[in-house]
Amino acid sequence: MIQAEQLHARILGELDLSRDIPDEELTELIHRVLDEASSREYIPLGKKAELGRELFNAFRNLIFFRNFWKMMRSRRL
DSSP, X not given: OOOHHHHHHHHHHHOXXXXXXXXXXXXXXXXXXXXXXXXXXXXXXXXXXXXXXXXXXXXXXXXXXXXXXXHHHHHHO
16 A cells, blocks of 8 residues: 555655745645556545645645744844
């Protein structure tokens, strides 16, 4: 079974974290990776939707905290 950690690593490898990523672009990337994974191995629709939500929330938080950290660092300088 496809693990969320494997999908997370795959998405992280494709993200350009040097810029802000719009929600739509992040969603498209997550859907593309999930579709590729489900073409190799069956993933029930409910599980696919759950993985999509988990991955979106995890990456949205990562991007938010990365931006927050950058802002805090720039204020100290």
